[in-house]
Amino acid sequence: MRFGSHGTGSGLALSVALFSLSFTSPVLAQEGGVTVGTESAATPASPSAPQEAEEPGFEEPQAEAAEPEAPASPEASSGTKPSPAAVDRDRVVGWVGVERLPGSAFPNEPVRGIKGGSLWMTFHGQQWPYMPAINGEAGLRLGFSGSVWADGSYARINSGLHPNKRHAKRLAMESRAVLRATPTYSTTNGWFVQGQAEIVALGDQITSGSFLGTTDDLYVRVGKWGLFDLTVGRFQGWEIANHYGMGLDLNTLEREGAALQEQAKPKPLYGLTYMWDRKDQRTGRYALHIYPLDILRFELLGEFGAYSGQAGGQAIYTGVRPSAILDLGILKLKGGLEYAKGISQKDGDPTKEASKGWGVAAQVVLDPYIEAGVSYAQGVQDFTNFMNVYLEDTSNNTWGAAGFANARILDGLIAGAGVAYSYWENLGIQGDMTSPYFGQPGFDRQLQAFGALQYSLWDTFFVKFVGSYAHFRHVSRTDTPFANKMLGGRLRFMALF
Numbered sequence: 001m002r003f004g005s006h007g008t009g010s011g012l013a014l015s016v017a018l019f020s021l022s023f024t025s026p027v028l029a030q031e032g033g034v035t036v037g038t039e040s041a042a043t044p045a046s047p048s049a050p051q052e053a054e055e056p057g058f059e060e061p062q063a064e065a066a067e068p069e070a071p072a073s074p075e076a077s078s079g080t081k082p083s084p085a086a087v088d089r090d091r092v093v094g095w096v097g098v099e100r101l102p103g104s105a106f107p108n109e110p111v112r113g114i115k116g117g118s119l120w121m122t123f124h125g126q127q128w129p130y131m132p133a134i135n136g137e138a139g140l141r142l143g144f145s146g147s148v149w150a151d152g153s154y155a156r157i158n159s160g161l162h163p164n165k166r167h168a169k170r171l172a173m174e175s176r177a178v179l180r181a182t183p184t185y186s187t188t189n190g191w192f193v194q195g196q197a198e199i200v201a202l203g204d205q206i207t208s209g210s211f212l213g214t215t216d217d218l219y220v221r222v223g224k225w226g227l228f229d230l231t232v233g234r235f236q237g238w239e240i241a242n243h244y245g246m247g248l249d250l251n252t253l254e255r256e257g258a259a260l261q262e263q264a265k266p267k268p269l270y271g272l273t274y275m276w277d278r279k280d281q282r283t284g285r286y287a288l289h290i291y292p293l294d295i296l297r298f299e300l301l302g303e304f305g306a307y308s309g310q311a312g313g314q315a316i317y318t319g320v321r322p323s324a325i326l327d328l329g330i331l332k333l334k335g336g337l338e339y340a341k342g343i344s345q346k347d348g349d350p351t352k353e354a355s356k357g358w359g360v361a362a363q364v365v366l367d368p369y370i371e372a373g374v375s376y377a378q379g380v381q382d383f384t385n386f387m388n389v390y391l392e393d394t395s396n397n398t399w400g401a402a403g404f405a406n407a408r409i410l411d412g413l414i415a416g417a418g419v420a421y422s423y424w425e426n427l428g429i430q431g432d433m434t435s436p437y438f439g440q441p442g443f444d445r446q447l448q449a450f451g452a453l454q455y456s457l458w459d460t461f462f463v464k465f466v467g468s469y470a471h472f473r474h475v476s477r478t479d480t481p482f483a484n485k486m487l488g489g490r491l492r493f494m495a496l497f
Contacts, residue, residue: 090134090135093134093141097139097140097141097142098141098142098143098144099141099142099143099144100143100144100145100497101129101131101143101144101145101182104130105128105129105130105131105143105145106123106128106129106130107123107126107127107128107130109294110294110295110327110328110329111329111330111365111367112124112365113365113367113371113406114365114366114367114368114369114370114371114406114408114414115367115368115459116408116412116414116454116456116459116462117246117371117406117408117414117416118243118244118245118246118371118404118406118416119243119332119363119365119371119373119406120371122239122243124238124239124297124325124327124332124334125238125289125297125299125323125325125327126297127223127225127226127229127289127291129143129145129182129184129194129196130225131143131182131184131186131192131194132186132190132192132225133186133187133188133190136188137188138185138186138187138188139185139186140183140184140185141183141184141185141186142181142182142183142184143181143182143183143184144179144180144181144182145180145182145497146177146178146179146180146198146496146497147177147178147494147495147496147497148175148176148177148178148494148495148497149175149176149177149492149493149494149495150173150174150175150203150492150493150494151172151173151174151175151252151490151491151492152172152173152490152491153170153171153172153173153174153252153253153254153488153489153490153491154169154170154171154253154488154489154490155169155170155253155254155468155486155487155488155489156168156169156170156486156487156488157169157170157258157259157260157484157485157486158484158485158486159260159263159482159483159484160482160483160484160485168260168261170253172204172253173203173204174203174204174251174252175202175203175204176200176201176202176203176251177200177201178198178199178200178201178216179198179199179201180196180197180198180199180217181196181197181199182194182195182196183195186225190224190225190226190227191223191224192221192222192223192224192225192229193220193221193222194220194221194222195219195220195221196217196218196219196221196235197215197217197218198215198216198217198218199214199215200214200215200216202214215234216234216278217233217234217235217236217278218233218234218235219231219232219233219234219235220232220233223289226291226294227290227291228288228289228290228291229288229289230286230287230288230289231286231287231289232284232285232286232287233284233285234278234284234285235278235285235287236276236277236278237275237276237277237285237287237299237301237321237323238299238301238323238325238334238336239276239334240271240272240276240323240334240335240336240359240360240361240375240377241271241272241334241336241359241360241361241375241376241377241400241402242269242271242272242273242276242359242375242377243271243361243363243373243375243402243404244269244402244404244418244420245373245404245405245406245416245417245418245450245452246404246406246414246416246418246450246452246454246464246466247404247416247418247450247451247452247466247468248269248418248420248448248450248468249466249492252490253488253490254448254450254466254468254470254488254490257446257448257470257472257486258446258470258471258472258484258485258486259472259484260484263474263482263484264444264474264476264479266422266444266446266470266472266474267398267422267424267444267446268422269400269402269420269422269446269448270357270359270377270378270379270398270399270400270422270424271359271375271377271400271402272321272323272336272337272338272357272358272359272377272379273377274319274338274340274355274356274357274379274381275301275303275319275321275338275340275355276321279303279305279307279317280307281305281306281307281308281314282305282306282307282314283303283304283305283306283307283317284303284304284305285301285302285303285304286301286302286303286304287299287300287301287302288300295326295327295328295329296324296325296326296327297324297325297327298322298323298324299321299322299323299324299336300320300321300322301320301321301322301323302318302319302320302321303317303318303319303320303321303340304317304318305317306345314345315342315343315344315345315351315353316342316343316344316345317340317341317342318340318341319338319339319340319341319355320338320339320340321336321337321338321339321340322336322337323335323336323337324336329365329367330364330365330366330367331362331363331364331365332361332362332363332364332365332373333360333361333362334360334361334362334363335358335359335360335361336358336359337356337357337358338355338356338357338358339354339355339356340354340355340356341353341354341355342354344386349386350384350386350387350388351384351385351386352383352384353381353382353383353384354381354382355379355380355381356379356380357377357378357379357380357398358377358378358379359375359376359377359378360375360376360377361373361374361375361376362374362375368408369407369408370405370406370407370408371405371406372403372404372405372406373403373404374401374402374403375400375401375402375403376399376400376401377399377400378397378398378399379397379398379399380396380397380398381394381395381396381398382395383395392426392427392428392429393426393427393428393442393476393477393478394426395426395427396424396425396426396427397424397425398422398423398424398425399422399423400420400421400422400423401420401421402418402419402420402421403418403419403420404416404417404418404419405417405418412455412456412457413453413454413455414453414454414455414456415451415452415453415454416451416452416453416454417449417450417451417452418449418450419447419448419449419450420447420448420449421445421446421447421448422444422445422446422448423443423444423445424443424444424445425441425442425443426441426442426443427441428441428442428476428477428478429441429442429477430442430475430476430477437475437481440475442475442476442477442478443473443474443475444472444473444474444475445472445473446470446471446472446473447470447471448468448469448470449468449469449470450466450467450468450469451466451467452464452465452466452467453465459496460495460496460497461493461494461495461496462492462493462494462495462496463491463492463493463494464491464492464494465489465490465491465492466489466490466492467487467488467489468486468487468488468489468490469485469486469487469488470484470485470486470488471483471484471485471486472484472485472486
């Protein structure tokens, strides 16, 4: 934080007033890679910087994406002369060094999606938060943003083929808040170093896997705006084939599907996601991002460290995940590959696992009315235990396909719908001759669909209802086959800042 020299009395009062001014601009927020805002800083970019404010990914991040995840002001987008208020804001922020992040920190050129839609709440691989030098002067700034949401959820699950036919109702109030702090030093010629910490507060919540609940992003990034950067720490990879629209949000009952506590659970929907999300314990990641054109982006994500996985104990894990995004605004094409392996830390222990896959997606944005997309991904996992025996019931092939569409009905009112299908198959052949699945491999398959209606106020407050359906079928040689159906509803209140 930088302060100018001043005396007491009137000088102190002026300092307090200027400090307050630095928190007056509307801002943008997104959890795990989904962030929004409305007003641009109207900051002149360096020669090498992207046009508007040149990231996440929504989600996301990418947060998420962020689960993380608003367009910049018309002045910033059109390149017109900034208003006197914007110039005053730049002067104050440049002097004080602390700000709530403005819309220009979350790039919208090319357009991310229709305002308030699910694509709008991700950043398609762009550099964010974008915080170049203000008024051509090198300096350190500390930006704040974040999000808060609370869901009231209901699900009715009918177990049609289970021997006991035990139906169930599930109720949940899930909530989550993220406070994002982003210290950034930018030079006059576009070089920068940036840190980011996302501190998480959790209410009762369905969690995905074993991922840490108190921290999302925690990384250091260095590079040049609009050209390249190196990011090291804890963060999500780019969102490629795992964007599902306005429903199937992470850590919700509808995302989990038609699951009963006493049964085998549906396998996670695969969308080039073996390495996508953050991992806990001693695993970290490195990513090189390259931006040869405003519309073309590359990520080379690497993973290295140790955590408790299928390979047992604190196994050593390494992996690589290259991906690319061609973003023409109206059309976004995404694709990537991933390969990861885990081995035991114990000498002479042959326990190991290997995961590999690929995924693609195509998305269309007809701003401000419609956005839509489709995706497909396919993966393979192989596991060997400490006796060097190949595990047929754990090793598997999987694939997932999804599609969604969001449409603006009125200003602030958006309707969305989507469908996703996932299939997981292992090599554990059913040997019971009385079973209708005799001779078939074990499998899980699930169809999920949703409809959503969302209303937003002031670009910072969102109310969304999601109605969902899921049909899950499980077959295994180790237990009784069954099929479940689910009907659910969820009401989300979300504030972005």
